[in-house]
Amino acid sequence: MTDLALLLFIVAFLVLGLKRSFIWVLLYIYIDTLAPQTIGWRFVAALPVSLIAFCAAFGGWLLVDNKKGAQFAFRQWLLVALLAYCAFTTFGADFPAEAAHKWSWVWKALLFAIFVPLTLTTRLRFEAVLLTMVLTAGAIIIDGGMKTATGGGGYGVLSLFVNDNSGMYESSTISTVAIAIIPTILWLVKYGTIFRPDWRVKTFAGALIFSCLLMPIGTQARTGLLCIALLGILMLRDTRRRFLYIAGAGLLGMAALPFVPQSYWDRMNTIEDHKEDESASTRLAVWQWTIDYAAEHPLGGGFDAYRGNSFTYRMPQRVDDGTGESVRMTTVTDKGRAYHSAVFEMLGEQGYPGITLWLWIHALGLWQMERIRRRWRGRTAEHEAWQAPLAVALQFGQAIYLLGSLFQGIAYQPFILTLVGVQCALWTYCKRTDSQKPESPRAAQRRRRARAGQNAVAAQAGALR
Structure with a gap:
């Protein structure tokens, strides 16, 4: 029953999208987040529902959706650059088969983050x-x-x-x-x-x-x-x-x-007590290996380059010998351990160009949301009161992700990349709305005074000549 219910739900969304194609964008977000094809065991699992929704979302926007107000923001260009660079490193990856597998979903996550701001043109x-x-x-x-x-x-x-x-x-x-x-x-x-x-x-x-x-x-x-x-x-x-x-x-x-x-x-x-935790000690060793690897491979090693790591480190271990607890140093040898950090994931896989683009994208997002908060806060009109609080919510969500990403390899997490896309859309929406806003009487008066002053200076300069 669960499998059939999931299939009927997806079919219902596809049918509703025939009238409003934007619904297919929502369907892809639902599938990409929940992964119903892994929950179902027969019908849903047998169909490429993610690819179907992905193609429907793009095709619906290209063919029938209203594109009024759609703009391409600078951060979207940065995402395009990151997508292109990931493709470049994939072709020369240290582990081609594993890199190709990761690329099969990363490119969709990045492309959807680039695409979704074009569809968000209304509240x-x-x-x-x-x-x-x-x-x-x-x-x-x-x-x-x-x-x-x-x-x-x-x-x-x-x-x-x-x-x-x-x-x-x-x-x-x-x-x-x-x-x-x-x-x-x-x-x-x-x-x-x-x-x-x-x-x-x-x-x-x-x-x-x-x-x-x-x-x-x-x-x-x-x-x-x-x-x-x-x-x-x-x-x-x-x-x-x-x-x-x-x-x-x-x-x-x-x-x-x-x-x-x-x-x-x-x-x-x-x-x-991270020094006595093997998981934490392993992460520190992996991070040090990644720094050394990036020094030798500044352009990165492609997806899953961590599979080539190998290291030995010493860590304290508590031992009960019958007379009490004592701490002894033990030698641990490990290899092929994941980065456990988005920062080092980007550094190892995409090198210095990739980590620069990734940090730029997120730093610019925090800054843009702060700009919107300061410019739009205090507005009380119904159509102007929601922008600043939304910028704060997106900024907080991104900051929490960035903290969490320091300890887990989620640099390309699709859910977060969609959040980045929403930030891009809010930035362009606020810029467009501000440019269309009628000039206030006080601002018009200041502009007229400035223009009058400029004309007076020009007249005096003409008289001197």
Whole structure:
């Protein structure tokens, strides 16, 4: 029944897209996030539903969608450059077969991030994309939250819709995404028009946020704890009643304590005692290897270049010899270990050009969202009040992702790249709206005075000649 329900849902979206082709964009986001082809076992799994939705989204926009207001932003050109460079390194990759496999989905994620801003030309479309992203990721998060609340969590063992610890279903990734979408959930509750913010919407949003906060507990991902801390700090900036906010955060934390098993605290303690944690020690060794590799291969080694690493390091290990605990140094030899960091992933695979483009794309996003926040804040008109809060939500979500990406290889995560595409669309939308806005009487008066002053100076210069 689950397989048939998923198939009928996808077919229904395809049919609805015949009247409104933008729906196919939403369908691709849904499929790319939830991966229903891995949940189903027969009909959905047998069909290339992701490719069908991908082609429908692009074809619908090219053939029938209204392209009024569509603009190509500078960050989209940077994404084009990154896409081209990834293609270049793939052809000369150290491991051609593995690189080709990763390229098969990375190019779609980058291309969709370049494409989606062209479709977001109205407030309704912005909201529809964000709502689809939140609800689709929310389906995974609610599933994980319920299992965490009933004691089914654990590092690497929290079973979500599929028994596959990769993509959006990877423990650290879903924990990072869960915290990153909380600002967007709050924005939808306050400024949403598809679902008006009544008591039902607010109740659901509150439960979803609580599930988001439970995900780092259920997955026992250390990265999630850092993301929660960063979210708390970021939200202090725009909070008027800060003492009330801090008290509420404390109460929410206390409410989550009954769901926290002892194994969670044991794992969180390794953040402080990272030198005695083999996972952390391995990451430090991989990062050092990547730095040395980039020095010898400045253009990168292509996707999955980490497969060529090999290193030996020493780490302390506690040993109980019967008379008490002692710490001994042990030698660990490892090879073919993943980067466990988006920064080093980009550095090792795409070299210095790739890491420069990647950092430029994200730094420019943070700066542009801050520009929108400062320019549009304080506006109270219905059609102008939502832009600045949305920029803040996207900025916070990106900042949380960047923190989480320091400890996991998610440089090309499709969900986050779509978020980058929404940022590009908001930047061009605000620029276009500002340019079309009628000039205020005060600004017109200042312009006339400046022009009169320029004319007076020109007249005096003519008289002197």
